[in-house]
Amino acid sequence: MPIAHSIARTLERERGTIIKPAHPRSVRIALVFPNTYYVGMSNLGFQTIYRHLNARSDVVCERAFLPDPEDAQDLIRSRTPLFTYESGIPLAQCDIVAFSISFENDYPNLIRILELARIPLFAQDRTHYDPIVLIGGAVTYINPEPLADFADIMIVGDGEEASYRYIDRYIEDRKTLRSAHLERAADMRGIYVPAHRIFNGDDHNEPTSDQIEKQQVARFEDYPAYSGILTPDTEFGETLLIEISRGCPRRCRFCAVSYVYPKFRAHTPETILSVIRSENERLVRDGHPGIRSVGLVSSAMCDYPYLNELCAGLDALGMRVGVSSVRVDLIPDSLLDLMLKTGLRTMTIAPEAGSERLRKAINKPMSSEAILTGAQRILSRGIQNLKLYYMVGLPTETDEDIEELIDMTRRLSNLQRAEGLPGGRLRLSINPFVPKALTPFQWSPMAKPGEIKRKLDRITSALRRTPGVTVKHESLKSAYFEAVLSRGGRELSAFLVETVRRDGDWKAAAAEIGLDMGFYLGDMSQRSSLPWDFISTDREQHRLRWEYRKSHGLPYRELTPVVALERPPVTTSDILRSQ
Ligand code: SF4
Numbered sequence: 001m002p003i004a005h006s007i008a009r010t011l012e013r014e015r016g017t018i019i020k021p022a023h024p025r026s027v028r029i030a031l032v033f034p035n036t037y038y039v040g041m042s043n044l045g046f047q048t049i050y051r052h053l054n055a056r057s058d059v060v061c062e063r064a065f066l067p068d069p070e071d072a073q074d075l076i077r078s079r080t081p082l083f084t085y086e087s088g089i090p091l092a093q094c095d096i097v098a099f100s101i102s103f104e105n106d107y108p109n110l111i112r113i114l115e116l117a118r119i120p121l122f123a124q125d126r127t128h129y130d131p132i133v134l135i136g137g138a139v140t141y142i143n144p145e146p147l148a149d150f151a152d153i154m155i156v157g158d159g160e161e162a163s164y165r166y167i168d169r170y171i172e173d174r175k176t177l178r179s180a181h182l183e184r185a186a187d188m189r190g191i192y193v194p195a196h197r198i199f200n201g202d203d204h205n206e207p208t209s210d211q212i213e214k215q216q217v218a219r220f221e222d223y224p225a226y227s228g229i230l231t232p233d234t235e236f237g238e239t240l241l242i243e244i245s246r247g248c249p250r251r252c253r254f255c256a257v258s259y260v261y262p263k264f265r266a267h268t269p270e271t272i273l274s275v276i277r278s279e280n281e282r283l284v285r286d287g288h289p290g291i292r293s294v295g296l297v298s299s300a301m302c303d304y305p306y307l308n309e310l311c312a313g314l315d316a317l318g319m320r321v322g323v324s325s326v327r328v329d330l331i332p333d334s335l336l337d338l339m340l341k342t343g344l345r346t347m348t349i350a351p352e353a354g355s356e357r358l359r360k361a362i363n364k365p366m367s368s369e370a371i372l373t374g375a376q377r378i379l380s381r382g383i384q385n386l387k388l389y390y391m392v393g394l395p396t397e398t399d400e401d402i403e404e405l406i407d408m409t410r411r412l413s414n415l416q417r418a419e420g421l422p423g424g425r426l427r428l429s430i431n432p433f434v435p436k437a438l439t440p441f442q443w444s445p446m447a448k449p450g451e452i453k454r455k456l457d458r459i460t461s462a463l464r465r466t467p468g469v470t471v472k473h474e475s476l477k478s479a480y481f482e483a484v485l486s487r488g489g490r491e492l493s494a495f496l497v498e499t500v501r502r503d504g505d506w507k508a509a510a511a512e513i514g515l516d517m518g519f520y521l522g523d524m525s526q527r528s529s530l531p532w533d534f535i536s537t538d539r540e541q542h543r544l545r546w547e548y549r550k551s552h553g554l555p556y557r558e559l560t561p562v563v564a565l566e567r568p569p570v571t572t573s574d575i576l577r578s579q
Contacts, residue, residue: 003071007085010037015238015288016229016279018051019086022060027167029053029061030084030094030131034101034109037065037085041227041234044241044297045137045159046100048225052160053098059167062086062094066109067116075116082116091117094131096170098163101137101147104485105478110135110150111500121497123152123195128178132170136163140192141214141260143437143532146485148194149493153185155192156535157215160223162190190215194490197534212535220246220265224275230283230291239322240279241295244272244310248300252352253363253440253551254394257299259544260438264300269310276317293320293342302330311338325350325389328374329366336381346385346425347378353394354405361396361551363440368408375412376419384424386412392455393433393447396552402455406462413466428463428471430456432479436486437532438540440547443525446483448574449476480575481506484520489531507575521570 011017022028031050033040040046040063053061062084067075075082081090091097097119099110111121114133120126123133135147136155144154155162165188173181186193192212217223225243232238247261280291294314298304301323311334314321321338325348339347349371353359356368375386390405409426416424432452435444456473463469484506485492498509510517524530533541549555 003067003074004088006071007088010231010233011085013233014229014231015283015286017086018054018061018228020054020060022087026058026060027096027170028089028094029059029096029098030064030089030091031061032064032091032097032099032113033066034099034106034113035066036068038234040065041229041231042236042241043100043102044225044227044243045102047227047229047241048223048243049098049100049136049159049163051228052223053163053167056164056167058171062089064091064113064117066113072112072116081118082113092119092131096134097131098134098136101135101139104139104146104482107146107485107496108500108504108506110147111496114150115500122149122493124149126152126178132178132181134166141438141535142256143486143488144192144194144535145489145531146492146496148197148490151194152182153191153193155215156190156212158217158223159215160217162188162215165189166191189213192535210534211537214260214262214535216262221267221271224267224271225297226275226279228279236295236322238291239293239295239320240276240291241297242272242275243267243297245298245300245304249303250300251363251547253361253547254352254391254433254436256436256439259440259540264303266304266306269306269313272310273313273317276314276319291319293322295322295324297324299324300327301325301335302327302332307332308334311335314338315341324348325387327366328378329370331374331378336378336383340381340383344383346387347383348387348389349374350389351408352389352391353397353401354390354403354408355401356404358394358397358401362394363547363551368404371408372411372415376415379416379419379421379424382421384416384421385427386416386424387427387429388412390428390430391433392430392459393452395433395441395444397433397447399455399458402458406459409463409469410466413468416468422467424468426466426469428459428469430459430471430473432474432476434479434483434486437530438536438544440544440551442487442530442544443523443527443548445523446480446521446570448570449480450574452476452479477507480517480521484510484515484517487520487524487530510572510575515572517572517575518570521575 033046050061053059064082064084081092083090114121119130132152134153135151136159140154140156169185182193185191186196190213227241230238245266247264248258249264251258276294284290315338320342328349351371352364353362359366413426435441435446460471463471494513495509495515498513499506502508
């Protein structure tokens, strides 16, 4: 079968694959990434949990991914259920099928994979003979509810320790009924059994059951996250990705990273360097080439407290080093020097909003002067290209903010030329603002498609003749889909299934089932509860309300509704008419 051959070839190109023999008593886990191999193998959470589960002698964990469309057709035609990469066992024959999910737009892929694996889609339809479908990953920190009907078990928060506790429970309950096992699991810390959550009548926003305590590993230092398998068949190729810190102390009001992780945690340089050294030794010992490049993963690179020591250590290892985006006003010389040594020609920065006023409102208070000074420092060292991340449609945004974004881009372009870099590029990546659960903007309405399009058109046409500038943006269609899934509850499961039936045409699916999109995209400030309230504490919710009111220059009144914004509500027909 073609898919089996292509998987065999893919495995041949990997370095660091874990192949374990299964014993009759081993717990067999299929760890599934709900997107293609190419996307999944650059996901640090997926790679880390794979290695972590296989560290147990009583577990055999193998990977599975969303097949390419041709391979999926091949499976359907040949009536072959989806199987794992390492041993080819069908997912339905595993004890646990565990999904690691990071992005809302991958939700339909979970349904596609369950269908290809011939596992009943809904938890309520599964029997003792079906595997436990477990969901973990970044989405469980934020809003697990849209996937609740598909999951037997969810692990809310850090999965490293909670997954071990759950597997112990699973082993102990092997001879008991599925229902009894789920009942016991529901009593465990951080384990969410969606079927056990009770709602008042039909209103899924008014649960009566308890809070779920988001999990956090006891000693972060004990769980370095890195990509133990290297392959050329993924976005970051043969680069060893390693997380240097988790969370962020900055509290930008649109960003969940700062609010969903209980605190900002960092690994020491010794831990990071020792992982790199030992992974390198392991590969060489197994007859593979060693590691040539390392990618440092952090949402808050410039807040990493030991950056100078880490840069010195990496410099001594002599490997290429890449980083994610940096705070242009905080980047230290040590990092710039290291980047330059590795031949870096492009630096990524994220001002997010065009004007100083708006950056203050979203709590990313960088002055325009600080951005220009920081950019000049970068350009003057010979790093000639800048990539800039922006959003449009942010709460309180006006046309003046957009004009300031255009003005700032022109000034940066002039700076490139003044620094003698006429070939320098300025790449603007502009995405529509999507309100996210568990951020201070969780109540904010999303801007109408017409408004976002008008602003994007204005930026693109104003910068058309500015030297070196290119403007790219995410499709509006996928941004609105993400927004619906970000703030919905478990009532969205019918919508997700219909979207898959219609081959991803979610607008047609919404029209078919009569989904009121205004409910998900509009102002939520008057709602008495939100579907994800049960994974946050009252204290966290009060903090979000305080931040929200502050962003609008309002005094904090604890129990009053946050504020109704003066933005016309988005309606279903707005979305159906949009691109
Ligand atoms: S946008 Fe960046 S700096 Fe702001 S909170 Fe998120 S991770 Fe931190």
